[in-house]
Amino acid sequence: MKKFILSASVVAAMLAGTNAKAQLLDEQNVTVTMDLQPILQLNMNGSQNVDFVFDQISEYVGGITQYGATNLQVSSTVSWDLYAAGFSSNASGGSLLWDNQVEYGASADPNAVTTLPLTLLELHQDKINSSVAGATGTYADYFQAFNSTAPLGSNAVYATSAPYTKPAATEKFIAGHNATSDFIAGGSYLILGGGFVGNGSNYSYTMDYRIIPGLPAVFPRATSGSGNNTTSAALNATTTTLYAQPGVYTMNVKYVLVEN
Amino acid sequence: MKIGAVGAEGQPVSIGVNAVTGSAACVISASTECDANPANSALVMNTTTNKEFIFDSFSKYNGGLTINGSTILKVKVADNPLSGGVCKWKLQMAVSNGTSPDDTEWETLFSYGSGSSGSKPTLDILQARIDNGCHTPQNAGVYISPFTTSLSPGNTVDIINTAFLTINPGAGAACSGGETNGVGTYLGLDYSEYSFVIDYRIVPGFDYLPGRYEISIKFCLTED
Numbered sequence: 504m505k506k507f508i509l510s511a512s513v514v515a516a517m518l519a520g521t522n523a524k525a526q527l528l529d530e531q532n533v534t535v536t537m538d539l540q541p542i543l544q545l546n547m548n549g550s551q552n553v554d555f556v557f558d559q560i561s562e563y564v565g566g567i568t569q570y571g572a573t574n575l576q577v578s579s580t581v582s583w584d585l586y587a588a589g590f591s592s593n594a595s596g597g598s599l600l601w602d603n604q605v606e607y608g609a610s611a612d613p614n615a616v617t618t619l620p621l622t623l624l625e626l627h628q629d630k631i632n633s634s635v636a637g638a639t640g641t642y643a644d645y646f647q648a649f650n651s652t653a654p655l656g657s658n659a660v661y662a663t664s665a666p667y668t669k670p671a672a673t674e675k676f677i678a679g680h681n682a683t684s685d686f687i688a689g690g691s692y693l694i695l696g697g698g699f700v701g702n703g704s705n706y707s708y709t710m711d712y713r714i715i716p717g718l719p720a721v722f723p724r725a726t727s728g729s730g731n732n733t734t735s736a737a738l739n740a741t742t743t744t745l746y747a748q749p750g751v752y753t754m755n756v757k758y759v760l761v762e763n
Numbered sequence: 764m765k766i767g768a769v770g771a772e773g774q775p776v777s778i779g780v781n782a783v784t785g786s787a788a789c790v791i792s793a794s795t796e797c798d799a800n801p802a803n804s805a806l807v808m809n810t811t812t813n814k815e816f817i818f819d820s821f822s823k824y825n826g827g828l829t830i831n832g833s834t835i836l837k838v839k840v841a842d843n844p845l846s847g848g849v850c851k852w853k854l855q856m857a858v859s860n861g862t863s864p865d866d867t868e869w870e871t872l873f874s875y876g877s878g879s880s881g882s883k884p885t886l887d888i889l890q891a892r893i894d895n896g897c898h899t900p901q902n903a904g905v906y907i908s909p910f911t912t913s914l915s916p917g918n919t920v921d922i923i924n925t926a927f928l929t930i931n932p933g934a935g936a937a938c939s940g941g942e943t944n945g946v947g948t949y950l951g952l953d954y955s956e957y958s959f960v961i962d963y964r965i966v967p968g969f970d971y972l973p974g975r976y977e978i979s980i981k982f983c984l985t986e987d
Binding site for chain 2: 526527528529530531532533534535536537538539540541542544578579580581582683686688689690691693694762763
């Protein structure tokens with residue numbers, strides 16, 4: 504009995520002691536996960552087919568210009584670059600030429616050729632590329648005005664057989680450039696930024712197109728190579744006896760928006 | 764570090780408090796005026812413990828995402844029957860960013876894309892709005908960025924404490940005032956003073972690296 508009383512006293516003392524030192528502390532935890540998925544959104548307004556029909560002598564000589572045929576609008580959550588790539592089925596095979604769909608006439612003249620370089624197509628963008636510090640080519644963008652005295656290659660489209668490979672520092676970009684330090688920051692044409700919004704911002708570009716066949720049709724504005732140089736294309740550089748075979752030709756321009 | 768407390772009925776209460784770099788911990792008061800028995804005093808949360816913000820459209824990046832009422836906390840606090848003092852409690856929140864080497868950024872689980880656009884998101888982009896029926900919390904009903912400073916042990920944000928008491932007896936029968944951080948329970952007549960609804964909002968904008976990020980928020984009920 505004596506032992507029982509002693510044991511009970513010890514237990515009571517322990518309980519009393521722990522109660523005196525007890526501290527209120529309770530907690531609950533919440534885990535917050537944030538998934539920031541990269542979004543690059545390019546809207547293209549305007550017809551997907553831009554037709555140039557040369558059926559007047561004046562059009563051969565003076566060319567045809569399609570003003571504002573394409574409007575590009577960018578919304579991006581990451582820094583981005585935008586470029587145009589002239590492409591065709593021939594280009595995918597390594598020849599930077601238009602695809603000839605139909606030949607008009609007897610096609611008997613050996614000087615009439617269907618090897619039209621992609622670079623005969625010229626582009627003009629409505630506002631200057633604001634981020635080209637790392638560009639090394641003669642022309643960093645397509646902002647040079649369309650006029651009769653524009654230097655050769657100033658507006659020739661960048662032609663390539665690899666349209667999804669970012670162009671080199673020597674080529675033209677519409678916005679941003681090859682260097683990682685040349686980019687447009689994430690944003691949208693829908694949001695006021697730098698005092699501009701909509702078509703006035705760096706997130707919207709209006710593109711003009713021009714083709715000047717010349718007479719004879721040697722396409723004097725075409726350049727050799729990918730487009731950003733001042734050397735004339737083979738059609739009129741090697742001999743003046745070659746000219747374009749009348750017919751239907753097609754190519755396409757890919758506007759590529761990429762993360763910087 | 765493990766802190767063990769023993770309740771009045773001898774039930775062990777084991778609370779893990781992470782005191783490593785990148786975590787803020789609950790601050791334990793030396794006072795023992797409140798009953799530590801979890802049957803009598805507790806912080807109850809029956810809502811889900813995972814909140815997921817998925818930004819997969821431009822409008823979500825620009826306008827943000829809000830999760831309303833996703834955390835509901837309920838408090839019950841009793842006097843320590845062995846103490847003659849007055850029990851006062853406080854409710855705090857703290858943040859942890861796991862293994863992040865920077866104590867101002869979210870923990871990166873993985874990154875998307877080239878990883879060259881922008882910086883890692885900072886803790887202050889999380890906004891919280893804490894309120895109850897009696898509007899007793901600090902900044903009640905207003906979105907705030909609670910975690911605006913670097914993490915360090917003990918760097919917590921007070922929701923309820925003695926130094927800041929809002930007594931709003933005119934707000935309804937369940938808001939008699941006086942019990943804002945005193946003894947009481949969400950099961951009693953003044954239930955509004957012991958319940959807290961927390962809304963979360965994130966507006967990331969376009970400055971941050973795409974990726975999956977995580978933080979942990981700790982809500983602490985301690986004596987004041």
